[in-house]
Amino acid sequence: MNKSKEVEKNKEETEDNVFKTADFVLSVFLLYSGIELLRVEPYPNDSNENRKYFVFKKIENIDSLLNHYISSDPTVRLKKFISVQKKLKKLIYQK
Numbered sequence: 343m344n345k346s347k348e349v350e351k352n353k354e355e356t357e358d359n360v361f362k363t364a365d366f367v368l369s370v371f372l373l374y375s376g377i378e379l380l381r382v383e384p385y386p387n388d389s390n391e392n393r394k395y396f397v398f399k400k401i402e403n404i405d406s407l408l409n410h411y412i413s414s415d416p417t418v419r420l421k422k423f424i425s426v427q428k429k430l431k432k433l434i435y436q437k
Contacts, residue, residue, distance in 0.1 A: 361400045366430070369396035371411050374418060374426045377401060382433045394434050 385393040
């Protein structure tokens with residue numbers, strides 16, 4: 343990636359417009375719900391190299407999705423959910 347694209351990417355990804363979590367199941371749910379996964383990054387100061395942060399694009403209704411995930415029993419299509427889970431695991435374990 344050239345410098346100008348990298349600077350542009352960093353401008354776009356401020357704390358105001360990204361959502362970061364280390365919760366794997368929540369990450370699967372967000373990805374399943376169509377939230378764009380921007381990147382997977384190492385969890386700082388952790389001896390477990392497989393522990394990651396999942397960085398998502400923050401969208402307008404992300405708070406309602408988070409509330410739905412936390413306070414209710416979200417209904418999902420199981421095959422799609424498992425497929426998304428496998429995709430995310432591949433990202434964690436790839437070297």
